[in-house]
Amino acid sequence: MxxxxxxxxxxxxxxxxxxxxxxxxxxxxxxxxxxxxxxxxxxxxxxxxxxxxxxxxxxxxxxxxxxxxxxxxxxxxxxxxxxxxxxxxxxxxxxxxxxxxxxxxxxxDVNAAALAEHRLGAARGCDSVCYVTIGTGVGGGLLVGGEPVHGAMHPELGHLSLRRVVGDDFPGTCGFHGDCIEGLVSGPALAARFGMPAEAIADDHPGWGKVAGDLGQLAAAILLTTSAERIVLGGSVALGRPFLLPLLRAEAVRALGRYLPHVDAETIGEIVVLAALGDRAGPMGAIELARRASAERPD
Known part of the structure; x- marks a missing residue:
């Protein structure tokens, strides 16, 4: 045992x-x-x-x-x-x-989820991984060489301010930045944008096009700044609305404008994916942190 x-x-x-x-x-x-x-x-x-x-x-x-x-x-x-x-x-x-x-x-929690997806899920075999959760907030965990990236603090991708979708005047809900990506696409932001709880929004609501545009801009920014081999999307919004995935992939390719030679309409499907572990990524990532802590303990 x-x-x-x-x-x-x-x-x-x-x-x-x-x-x-x-x-x-x-x-x-x-x-x-x-x-x-x-x-x-x-x-x-x-x-x-x-x-x-x-x-x-x-x-x-x-x-x-x-x-x-x-x-x-x-x-x-x-x-x-x-x-x-x-x-x-x-x-x-x-x-x-x-x-x-x-x-x-x-x-x-997002670095831990990245560790879990790297070891057991959708990012196995990748050297550089970005895990993005889209739910109550928007957070990003980044691994390079299989190790979480730390610096002065840790990545805060949810607070990036990105190019807005043309014609979208939603001011955003972030108390710090207004229309940063968290202020545009998190669960509370969606409730404010659509005027109803996020879970009540119909999949065919035309406003989802703007949300997909925002998420595509985020994916493009991640690829340009981190050179991640894979972006793994988790959280209630990403996992609960899978129809957004092809829309945001297309927007990411458009936003990149063929600047990255390895990213195009055919390869983007292997680069931006949904979390394989679903809502188990966080707990399994916490266990991976425990495993690493145990391995560091002196004999």
């Missing part, structure tokens, strides 16, 4: 705790992401229970951002300034791991 690993996917609306034995998930708990103390306290309870039953070999934490990832920084493991009420400055690592001393890795 292999040593157990635990993973936490801390999302903006839902948090998931999973326990694995190898690649097999053996336990799973999902709770709403509410007040920080309540949410993180409940997740800590799951971790401590599992650790008491069988000592955990590693813990992976995949958190919504922005989050401080540099271990030598004073705010390591803290959520940075965020529009999510009550969460700015919260010490996620401290509260999640209270009373425990196990190897752990922290990363963004």
């Amino acid at each position: 292999t040593a157990p690993l635990a993973g936490i996917e801390l999302g903006g609306t839902k948090a998931i705790a999973v326990l694995s034995d190898g690649e097999q998930i053996t336990a799973r708990h999902a709770i709403p992401t509410g007040a920080p103390d309540e949410t993180l306290g409940a997740l800590n309870g799951f971790l401590r229970e599992w650790d008491a039953e069988r000592s955990l070999a590693g813990i992976g934490i995949a958190s919504f951002g922005p989050v401080a990832l540099a271990r030598n920084s004073a705010d390591f493991g803290h959520i940075l300034k965020t529009p999510k009420p009550g969460w700015s400055g919260v010490g996620v690592v401290r509260l999640l791991l209270e009373g425990m001393e196990r190897p752990f890795r922290l990363d963004t």
Whole structure:
């Protein structure tokens, strides 16, 4: 029997705790992401229970951002300034791991999902991967050489301001930038744009053409700036509206204007794809972080 690993996917609306034995998930708990103390306290309870039953070999934490990832920084493991009420400055690592001393890795939820798709899903065999989630927010995780990209912070692709679709005057909903890509195509942005909850919008609504145009601009920008071999799309909007995929692919090719020799109408279908793991990408990515943390533990 292999040593157990635990993973936490801390999302903006839902948090998931999973326990694995190898690649097999053996336990799973999902709770709403509410007040920080309540949410993180409940997740800590799951971790401590599992650790008491069988000592955990590693813990992976995949958190919504922005989050401080540099271990030598004073705010390591803290959520940075965020529009999510009550969460700015919260010490996620401290509260999640209270009373425990196990190897752990922290990363963004999108970097973790990229790791999962790279190892088990739609990006296997690729050296450079960009995972984009389109749901409550828009986030991007980037891998180069199979490793998540970190720098001064971490990629924040959802806040890119891109060329707008001609004739689209929707001002966007982002509290920081208005019509950045998150302000244009996230679930809350779609509700504001269409005047109804995102899940109620009919697939044949003509407004989806503008959304596909925005997403195609995002895909083109990613290919130009990161040279990713594959862009993997996840999140409720991307996975729940698969008809958007061919539309945004066509817009990405148009936007690139044949500048990238490897991207055309035939190859784009292999470059921009939907997540193979679906909504399991985040939890499985947290387990991959735990696996890597366990491998780093001294003998």
